[in-house]
Amino acid sequence: MKFLLTSGGITNTSIHDALVALLGKPIAESSALYIPTALHANTNGSSMVARLIRGETNTAPFPDGYTSMCELGWKSLGLLELTALPSIGEERWLPLVQETDVLLVEGGDPMYLCYWMRQSRLADLLPELPREMVYVGLSAGSMVMAPSIGEDFVRWKPPIGGDRTLGLVDFAIFPHLDYPSMPDNSMANAEKWAASMPVPTYLIDDQTAIQVVDGVVNVISEGHWKQSTP
Template sequence: MLLTSGGVTNPTINAALVSLLGKPIADADALFIPTAQWGQPACSPASVMRSIAGPGLGDLGWKSVGVLELTALSSIDRGRWVPWVRAADVLLVDGGEATYLCHWMKESGLAELLPSLEDAVWVGVSAGSMVMTPRIGPEFVDWDRSPGDETLGLVEFSIFPHLDYPDWPDNSLDSARRWATKIGGPAYAIDDQTAISVGDAIEVISEGHWEQFNSR
């Protein structure tokens, strides 16, 4: 996994992605998952299109990029969509609302499929990264039907994204520290120039600012 806050935003994160892929980006087939945006009130059809075409994810020079909308998968036969996922080298999972994304990963069957995708790389942006953690904290729950702040728990740490983002004063380091005291486990606050690589080991990849909390 490459768990980012803002996508592949600098050469250091790009190099980490190539290392995880084990091949050049130009030789890799990608599937883009925009689902988290539909659960986030601040997102829109226009923001989905900007994410697909915009910097840091869909525009990195992939061999091919397709769109996989999780809300559609439960209405079509698994025999159609599972081969699409298995054929992908990388899943590009956009931001939005992490508990909404978690719901549709389970409902669609993608969550169940993930452990068998041994060679695929998961590149998360914001909520697309947070969904892999045990909890996101109530501060980040924006889906009005969410049963809580629990997510998939496929990694043992939580993530506070967009640290010190200029337009979001609530994403300050002081806010992250308060969040971390309540999250109940290891956690990282990362800015948009930072990512966490999860492979044989956990490594912070950064040209920016990050903090680790509650380390064991």
């Protein structure tokens, strides 16, 4: 599986072109599954999911006016709700996952997303999915791939506690760096968070993404970012 881990989605031409290169074909010829689960831990989660699917919120203002990852012009787009999967047989959803070109994993609460990735068994299946498949994360959807996220980002608390996440990449991500409406996401606070983490970290703004293919990491950015090693 190939990873495109973003802070704000497909927000500029460089990230868009990286996605197309990872797919190996145009977006208009690619199938996608959208995973909104992380949003359900937010107070307005259900309405936000509906707005994102309908393209009514401006999370990724790409030059052509795309309003969410759902609005990029996919050949086909389905919804995969992780909270529903434990109650139905894998034969009802696993073939769909295995056949899709890209998983679009929405932001929200990273620990809630991690919990349901494990409960649904999607976390166990991700390493076994086809190598050519692309995983696109937005904010929490990117953070959950790290070994841990740090106590600063733990809001919804999992039953077993802690800040451990999936560990499918060997670094952690601080998203929305210096975002205007998030004063706590200043560079100074991000550096303090990075100093507390046991793994390498990337501090990235919404114009930046981290691409991982066969363990090789590349930063794609039209904004600003910083890498830190413990």
